Amino acid sequence: MAKQQQVVIVGGGVIGLLTAFNLASQVQSVILLDRSNLGQESSWAGGGIVSPLYPWRYNPAVTALAHWSQDFYPQLAERLFASTGIDPEVHTTGLYWLDLDDEAEALAWAKRENRPLSVVDISATHDAVPVLGPGFSRAIYMADVANIRNPRLLKSLKAALLALPNVTLHEQCEVSAFIRDGDAVVGVESSKGPIHGDQIVLTAGAWSGDLLKTLGLDLPVEPVKGQMILYKCASDFLSSMVLAKGRYAIPRRDGHILIGSTLEHEGFDKTPTESALESLKASAVELIPALAEAEVVGHWAGLRPGSPEGIPYIGEVPGFAGLWLNCGHYRNGLVLAPASCQLFADVMLGREPVIDPTPYAPAGRI
Template identity: 85%
Template sequence: MIVGGGVIGLLTAFNLASEVEQVILLDRGGVGQESSWAGGGIVSPLYPWRYNCAVTALAHWSQDFYPQLAERLFASTGLDPEVHTTGLYWLDLDDEAEALAWARREGRPLSGVDVASVERAVPVLGGGFSRAIYMADVANVRNPRLVKSLKAALQSMPNVTIHEHCEVQGFIREGAKIAGVNTAQGEIHGDQVVLSAGAWSAELLSSLGLELPVEPVKGQMILYKCASDFLSCMVLAKGRYAIPRRDGHILIGSTLEHEGFDKTPTQTALESLKASAIELIPALADAEPVGHWAGLRPGSPEGIPYIGRVSGFDGLWLNCGHYRNGLVLAPASCQLFADLLLGREPIIDPAPYAPAGRF
C-alpha cells in the first residue's frame, strides 16, 4: 500500500506492480495534483554542485534513465511525458569556479562559454550578462503529462487499485506491526505501507509519535505561451529560470516561501516572477502570463530524501522528503526503494537515505 499519489508514489507503484501480488495507491486529492504537477520539471537540481553527494548520486542515475522511462510510458499509454533535451545555461554565477571544479570531479559535461555564444544560441536572452556556463544534455520533463501517463499505466494493470480523494487519517497498528491505514472511507489493510505523501508526510508520521523533519515550502510559478521556436534552451540567473516546452509554453520560476500549507498564489510573487521573466527574456514584457500557480515542496534537511524502512514499526516504509528535486530524483529513488523492499541488490548505496538515525 502506498500513501501519496505524486510522482514518487506513482512511480513506486509502477515499479512494484510487476513484482508483487497487489498494489493499493491512496491520495488525499487527485493523483499527481500537488508539487508533482506544480514544478518546472528540469531533470537536474538547479545548482547540482551545491548539493550533498547523496542527492547527486540519485540525480545522475535518474538523468540517464529518464528517456527510456518516457519511451516506455509513451509506448504503453499513448501519453508522451515529453522529455525535452534543450541544455541549460547558468548566467553570472557567484560560484562558477566551484561549479566547474564539481563538473571535472564528477565527469559531467559542464563548461564555461562566452556570453556572445549564448546570445547567438538564445537570441531572445536579455543583455547585461557577463559570464555563462553550459551543460548540453540537461532535459526537462513535462511533469503534468508524466503523472497522467503514470496514472494511465497503473490503471491498465489489473493488480493496481487507485483510491483518489481518500485522505489517510492514521495507521492501523497491531503491536509493533503497521497493518494498514485509517481513512475517511474506513480501514484499508496492507502487508507493507509506504509513505510517499510529500509535504504531508510529517503530519501523518506524527500520529505514531515520530517527528520527521519534512515541512511544506511554497513555490510559485508563471507560464507564458510563445511560438514553438521562441526559446531553444533553458536559462537560469539569480535563482530564477525559464523552461521552454516543445509547444512554445515558457515556465518562469520559482519562489521559495515558508508559509505552512497555504498555497495561495500572490500578487507580490506574480510581479516578482514577471520582473525575472523580463530580465531573462525582455520580449516577454509584451506578453501576459497565461498561468500562475503555487505548490508545496516537501522540504527536508539538505534535500536528502528518506528512502527505506522505519525502525521500530514493522511494515512501515518511507519514500519522501525530496524537497526541490522530486521530479529529478524520482526514477532513482523509486528504483532504489523497490530494490530495498524486494531484497534486491540496490542500484546505489542506500545508507545516506535510510530513515534510521535521521529523525
Template identity: 75%
Template sequence: MGSVCVVGGGAIGLLSALELARNGQQVCLLERGDTGRESSWAGGGIVSPLYPWRYSSAVTALAHWSQDFYPQLGQRLLAETGIDPEVHETGLYWLDLDDEAEALAWAAREGRPLSSVELDKVHTAVPPLGLGFQRAIYMAGVANVRNPRLTRALREALLRMPNVSLRENCEVRGFVRRDGRVVGVSTPEGEVLVDRVVLAAGAWSGELLRHLGMVLPVEPVKGQMILFKCAADFLPAMVLAKGRYAIPRRDGHILVGSTLEHAGFDKTPTGDALESLKASAFELLPQLEDAELVGHWAGLRPGSPEGIPFIGPVPGADGLWLNCGHYRNGLVLAPASCRLLTDLMLDRKPIIDPAPYAPVGRLG
C-alpha cells in the same frame, strides 16, 4: 505476491506504485485528492538540481541515475499509455554565477559536460536572452519533463495493471498497528490492510507520521510559478540566473520560477510574487513583456534537511516504509528513488548505496 499500500499520488507515489506493481506486488495507491495535483503538478520539471554542485553526494547519486533513466522512462510510458511526458532535451545555461569555479570543478570531478561559454555564443544559441549578463556556463544534455503529463501517464499505466487499485479522494487519517507492526492505514471508508505501507505523501508526510508519535523533518516550502505562451521555437534552451529559471516546453509555453517561501500549508498565489517573477522573466527574456501570461500558481515542496530524501524502512514501525522529503528535486530524483525503494523492499541488490537515505537516526 505481497501487498503494499502507497500513501500519496504524486510523482514519487505513482512511480513507487508502478515499480512495485511491475515487480509482482499487489498495490493499492491512496490519494486524498486527485493524483499528481500537488508539488508534482506545480514544479518546473528540470531533470537536474538547479545547482547540482551545491548538493551532497547523496543527492548527486540519485540525480545522475535518474537523468540517465528518464529518456527510456518517457518512451516506455508513451508506448504503454499514448501519453507523452515530453522528456525534452535542451541543455541549460547558468548566467553570472557567484560560484562558477566550484561548479566547473564539480563537473570535472563528476565527469559532467559543464563548461564556460562566451557570451556572444550564448546570444547566438539563445537569441531572446537579455543583454545584462557577463558570464555563462552550459551543460549539454539536460532535459525537462512536462510534469503534468508525466503524472497523467503514470496514472494511466497503473490503471491498466490488474494488480493495482487506485483510490483518489481517499484521505489516510492514520495507521493500523497490530503487535507493534504497521499492517495498514485508516481512511473515512474503513481500514486498508496490507503487508507493508509506503508513505510518499510529499509535504504532508510529516503530518501523517505524527500519528505514530514520530517527528519527520519534512515541512512545506511554498513555490510560485508563472507561465507564458510563445512561438514553439522561441526559447531553444533553459536559462537560469539569480535563482530564477525559464523552461521551454515543445509547444512554446515558457515556465518561469520560482519563489521559496515558508508559509505553512498556504498555497495562495500572491501579487508580490507575481511581480517578482515577472521582473525576473523580463530580465532573462525581455520579449516576454509582449507575450501572453497564461498562468500563475503555487505548490508546496517537501522540504528536508540538505534536500536528502528519506527512503527505507521506519525504525520502530515494522511494515512502514518512507519515500519522501525530496524538497526541490522530486521530479529529478523520482526514478532512482523509486527503484531504490523497490530494491530495498524486495531485498534485491540496490542500484546505489542506500545508507544516506535511511530513516534510521534521522527521525525525532
C-alpha cells in the same frame, strides 16, 4: 520477499505513482491512496528540469540519485509513451547558468563528476539564445540537461497504473492514522474506511511529516511554497533553459515558457500571490525582455516537501515493521523520482540496490 504481499501506498504524486509502477510486477497487489486527485500537488506544480538547479551545491547523496535519474528518464518516458500513448515529453535543451558567484566550484564539481559543464563566451550564448536579456556577463552550459513535461508524465503514469489489473487507485481518500498490530504497521485509517496491507509506504510529500506525528515520530519534512508563471510563445522562441539569480525559464516543445520559482515558508497555504506574480514577471523580463509583451497564461503555487539538505528518506522505519518511507525530496522530486523509486523497490524487495541506500535510510534520521 514473497509475492503474496499487498502494498498500500499513501500519496499519489510522482514518487507514489512511480513506486507503485515499480512494485506492481513484483507483488500481488498495490493500493494507492491520495487525499485529493493523483499528481495534483508539487509534482504537477514543478518545472520539471531533470537536474537540481545548482547540482554542485548539493550533498553527494542527492547527486547520486540525480545522475541515475537523468540517464534513465529518456527510456522511462519512451516506455510510458509506448504503453499509454501519452508522451511525457522529455525535451533535451541544455541549460545555461548566468553570472554565477560560485562558477569555479561548479566547474570543479563537473570535472570531478565527469559531467559536460563548460564555460561559454557570453556572445556565443546570445548567438545560441537570441532572446536572452543583455544584462549578463558570464555563462556556463550543460548540453544534455532535459526537462520533462510533468503534468504529462503524471497522466502517463496514472494511465499505465490504471491498465494494471493488480493496482487499485483511490482518489479523494485521506489517510488520518496508521493501524498498528504490536510493533508492526498493518494498515491505514482512511476516509474510505480501514485499508490493510502487508507493507505500508508513505509517499505523501509535504504531508508526510504530519502523518508520522500520529505515531509519535518527528520527520523533519515541511511544506515550502513555490510559485510559477507560464507564458505561451512560438515553439521556437526559446531554444534552451536559462537560469540566473535563482530564477529560471524552461521552454516546452509547444512554446509554453515556465518561469520559476519562489521559496516561501507559509505552512500549507498555497494561494498564489500578487507580489510573487510581480516578482516572477520581473525575473522573466530580466532573463528574456520580449516576455514583457507576452501574456501570463498561468500562475500557480505548490508545496515542496522540504527536508534537511534535500536528502530524501528511503527505507523502512526502525521500530515500525512494515512502515516504509519514500519522501522528503524537497526541490528535486521530479529529478530524483526514477532513482528513488528504483532504489526503494530494490530495498523493499531485497534486491541488489542501484545506489548505496545508506544515506537515505530513515534509521538515525528521525
